[in-house]
Each structure stands twice: as structure tokens, then as C-alpha cells.
Amino acid sequence: MPRDAGGVAGLGRRSSIGSRRSADAAAALLLVAASAVIVSAAIVGAGVSNPPPATPRRIGRPPPPTVVRAPGPPSAPRGRPQAVPNRGVQQQQWPRNRRKLIWSEEFDRLDENLWEHLVTASRGFNDEFQYYRNDRRNSYVNNGVLYIQPTLTAAEYGDDFLYKGQLQYNNCNLKPCASASGKDIVTPIQSARIRTLGSFGFRYGRVEVRARMPRGDWIWPAIWMKPVENFYGGWPASGEIDIVEVRSNRKLTTASGVSQGIDRMGTTLHFGPNSSYNVWRLTHWERSLEDVGGDYSDGFHIYEMSWTEKKIEFFVDKTYLGGIDAPQGGFWKLGGFDENPGGKNIWENGGPMAPFDRQFFFVLNVAVGGRFFPDGWKNYPYPKPWNWTSPHPMQDFWEKRNWWLPTWDPVGSSMWVDYIRVYDS
Template sequence: MQNDEIILGICIKGFVLQNLTRFSSGRAFMMGPLLLLFTVLFSTTTDLAVGAVSPTRINKDARTFAPGEIIWQDEFDYLDRSKWSNEINFNGGGNGEFQIYDDYGENAYVRDGILYMRPTLSLDTVFGGDVEKLYNGNLTLEGCTDENGCTRQANYPNINQPVVSQRLRTKGAFSFRYGHIVVRARMPSGDWTWPAIWMLPEDWKYGSWPASGEIDIVESRGNRNLVNPDGVNIGAEQMGSTLHYGPRWPYNGYWAAHGEKNTATNQGYDRDFHTYEVIWNTEMIQFSVDGTVIKKVEPPTGGFFELGQFPGNEVSNPWVNGTNPKMAPFDENFHFILNLAVGGAYFPNDSTPPPPWKGSSTPFLTFFENRTAWLPTWSGENAAMAVDYIRVYAA
């Protein structure tokens, strides 16, 4: 039962009790109906209040929640550093991406209740316009969050990353298991940008990626005119939601847990705000956009190992002894990540147009030198991923 329903019940009961007292002195004929109403309301609201208990867990807290109760939210009235921390690295997310992740204010900020995350050229933001530093400079990132370190020596043509952006996460501040997530956001418009609102496991109980899972709430591509060989727009007019899972790399059953949806032509996810939802409980995970279900993942009896059709003669099932074997690895706590990447493996080589770095042995340099083609599409806040709010309700 939601809090507003409980409060409504209490208010109605209070009204009835007050009027019972008043009517008893001069209008005794009202007592019967009012007592009946009171009895019905009391029994109904009491039953609801002590009814179903949610399996949702915040961090490692075993608190009890009513289904539908809001357990966490960020309305982005300001950038709350008690909720969000920066990842600082230049490892390219393991996907060959082109950005440095750091904590520059021009790359992530809140204005009028909206969080904006946008990329800029590292030549300007990091290197102060000095091309020599971009091409041959030594760069060390302060506050590095990468266990492999954050020091890089460029040596032309192997230059430093040409872009800087931000990646925010709630790791260590908020994580949860099972819930209903509602996000209202607008994707960016800008060639070769890759926005994502997603989740990773807090503790990696089942091992390194993808064994402990990944939940992609929404990701997209910023190109307005990007099509696959079938002529389908795979740029800003398409969004996707995905679960990644597998016993170990390179086994990944994402193909059985991926949904996507295209807007009408010239009405991409970069043109306006849309609502992205995830319902995650002990039986399934369901993705929706603007109220339309795009993928419902209900693992069979054998759980995600059976769903992914992994060869048991080659790899063992790491989830068989999970807390909830049917849903493992999605039976542990996950935290939120917001980021805007640029370039990388998410852009297929067979698209039209193809990525400008296709086939290049020096992709950073090739991309940077092609900037007259793509940089004009990065138009101010239009090139930003804009997030209105994130709300999480108990499952």
C-alpha cells in the first residue's frame, strides 16, 4: 500500500470519528450508517497496511517496504554529491571509446531541475588549446578510480583521448535489489555520442563481467542520420534496453534479453523527454518506454544459464547457488550509472555512414582530424543527455 493511500485512510477515519461524536448529541439517526462506513474503512485500510511486503532491499539493509513505496529518488534540484560520485579514468569503458572521464563542471551540471551531461573537446577542456599536449603530452588524472591507474603518455600518432565527458554513479551511496525504476530523460543529438543510463552490481558476487550482470535501462546513439544495412535508423530514433549476463567472457546471453524501440521518422529520443521504466522482481525484469513494454525477461526454471543457452560441457553455471537461482545474477544489489561516451564498439562498421575511425590503426587521431564533419552536430545542450528525474519504488 502506498503512503498516500494510508494517509487518506487515516484522514477519512478521523473525519468519521469526529462526526460520530458530533452526531451523537443531536443526530442519532446517522450513527448506524456512519458506524458501518467506519467499520468498512477501518478493516480495508488495516488489511492493506499489513498486507504484502516487498522483497526490495536497499544497500545491505533488511528494512521492510510496502510494494509501491518510494525508496529513493533524485529530482535533480542540484547535483547531490551525497548520491553521486565521479568515475575518473581514460580506459574507454573497455569498448575503445574516445573520452576521458573527469570532473569538469562544463561536462555535468544541473540547471532548472535538469541534469545535463555533455561532451567537449579535451583540446579545450583539458589541454587549454595546446595541440602539442594533446598529441604528445603526459597526462595524469587526479582522483583516479581505475585500479589500473590514470597516467598516459601520448606519442603521435597515438595521441591522448580527443574528448572529455562525465560518468556518475551511486556506488557506495545507494544500491538496491528488486524495484520499479522510473526515469525521465532526453537523449543527446550529436554524431558518435553514446548516452547510457544503466546499472552494475555493487559487490560482483558471481565474478567479473558479465558473470555478475549488467542492467541497461536505456542507451542510444546521438547520430540523427545513422542507418543499418536494412535501412533502419539505429541513431537517435532508436533506444535499447538490455541485460548482459554470462558465466564468463566471452559468453554473453544479452541476445535473449534485449529490447528496442524506434520513434517515428524525425521524432527521435533526442527531440523530447521520454519515460523509461524497469520492473525488477523475484520472477522477471521488464523494460518499458513511454508505457509500452519493449522486453519482458522471464527466465525458465534453469534461470539465466538456461535462458542464455550456455554450453554446460564448456562452462559451469556460476549462479546455481545464488540467493535466488532463477534470477541470479540479478538477485544482488545494483547501483546506478549515468554517462555520455563518445565512439567505441557500439557503433557498427556496416552502418551508413560508417564510423570515421573504421579501419584506422590510430582511431583517436583519425576521429579528431575528422572533427569538421561531426563537431558541428554537437550544438550546446542539444548534445547533452538531459535527466529530469530518477525514482525507485519498492517492487
């Protein structure tokens, strides 16, 4: 889904794959935070020293080729099904000789010289419901696994703050920096988005990511890549690569009944001359585990991309997902841009895979809400708590938290990333 409005440092981004205050809110908030602090409608400074909660132990590396469920501590949700490999799908013939490892992140610690946190109230192209910040309650490493965990704003600042306050962190690095009550409430969710811009980027190679997706209604995690420089222009002219993104709802379907929840993942290439011409449907691939009774939160899965100067291919758990050879006439011809909007081919001086022929960097984030969850889709047992005709969708979402908050828990609603490895091509 388009998340970034343009510029390498822009927030927001990605593909098109989206009353009453309850008296028992305090009890529900205990699912995510140990205590709540009532604050006035003042600007709130950031805090980054909070210790992480108990988390599952690491599964040793190198990982086995099959998917394994991580054992959880007493605080973790119990009874998750064992992850199972895809059945009934022809296994892709992966080369036996491993390529040379050129970069890896094993998450032995959260290295802030490598991973820059975005701190911003920007809700991006998709009008998401979170404030991204640098806080160990939302991003931390434990036992060799990175956790990105969404939490409730009101768990720290109180319910009234959402209706009367203004939230801003001193280390904001992307405008807008303030989320203020008014037409809608303060962003009801806190989360994290981290990236390797300025520390690591590469062109061509094989990416391998071992990760477990969060489970919980209206959560939207993603592992993706953006160009180090906007060489061909602002988003999506310089491209975007979505390695994996899911909608974390347990039971979410289209109006016609096709599952779109945590049992389905997608990967996407975005390209186009400008934000009005974002093509992705031609380069979007999905894999569903609905038929085997599994999902992408039941354990670690392996997400891979093979990227060369002539081809991009994607794999999930060693099975082929989809890909594209360098198109005849390039991505300009593939997208039909020669006819609409016409004009000069912005990639004519690039390589066969332009705009996917420059260096890209990694982005990891967990969003909540937004237009990635369209109106008209069906969710069980409760419907979508907001719609896009409302003047205050975040307020509607928050005031129906008794519908979705019981599907969240502190460990299970986090995205877990065991490692990211990049090999030469």
C-alpha cells in the first residue's frame, strides 16, 4: 500500500491490498501497559529507558528450513497452532550452493547507529492511527529477536488526553510532529518504524528474512524497502519493494468472502511517474495458508527476495510466490505510461529493471488502522469500527475498542524479526 508521500525521508507509503467511551477502559488497557499516567493537554516528551516485557526465548540459528513456533513465557498467549509448511504447492528449486553473505542483522541488540527510528505524527498516505516514536515499549530486542509492538496512547496518558491533549516528542525527525485533539482525537496508538537509511543500502542480491507477524484486529505490519535516493523522482517514481505485509485480523474477508486476514500475506513492487500513477496490481503476489489451517502469526516464516539486474522473484518458506523479468519496453511500457499520462519515459536512461536498478534500504514497521482496511470488508465477530465517510475515524476506532482490544496481547500482537540476511546475487 502506498505509505510515503515522496522523498527518501518521507513517512507514510505503500500498496492497495483498511459512542461512547467505555467505563471499563482501564481494565482493557492492562493488556498492553502496566500502568496509566493521566497528563494534561500539554506537549509530552519522549522516554526511551523503559525495560522490555518478558518475551519468548530465541530459536537457535541457523534456523531449520521448516517453520517453527517459538515457545512463549507465561505472559504469552497459549494454544497457538504449530506452524506448518505450505502443502500442495510445488517446492521451488533453490540453488544448493549458498551465495556469499554481504550483510546481516541478527538482532543481538537494537543498534541505533544502524536502525534509525522515525519519530513523527505523520499518518502517511493511508491515514493510519499511530504515532511512531523511539521508545523501548514499542521497539526492543530480547534474546536475539526484534519486537515491534503497538501500544495504547491512553495507557500512558489517560483516556481524557485523547480528547483534550496534544502529543509531541522532543526527538521528532519528520513533520508533522504534533498530534492534537480537535476534529478527531490524538492518535490512539503508539508504535515504531525503523530503517537503515544512512547505514546500509544495496543493489541486487538475495534477501532472507525470518519473521513472525503479529496477531490482532486492525494491525498492519510490513517489512519493505525504499530507494536510498530518489534518483528518478519522488514516490513511486524511484520504486518501492514490499517484501511482506499482512492484515493481522483473525477473520477478515472481502465482501465476497475471500479471506484477507492473518492467513494471507502479500508482496508488491510499486512504480509510476508520480503518486497519481502508482501501479502495483501488475506486480503484486499473495500466498494464503487458509487451506492448511495455518497463518503468518503461528510461528516464524521465511520471506525471501532474489533481485538481479534482469529479474525480481519472491519466495515464502522456500516456495515460489511470484516475480517478474525485466519487461520488454521497461516498466514504463508495462505500466502503460506511454499512453497515460504519456510524455518522456523517466526510466529510459536506466537499466532493464529501472527503477529497481538503484540501491534500496530496509524499513520495518507496525501500523494500525488506515486505508489499508477498506470499507465494505467483513470482520468477525465485530465489523470494522470506523469508516472513511466519518469526520473522526480515529475516535470511532477508539470508542469501539471493546470490539478489537480483546484480540490484542502484549507479546502476540508484536512483529518478531529473528534476522535479516543479504547475499550477493
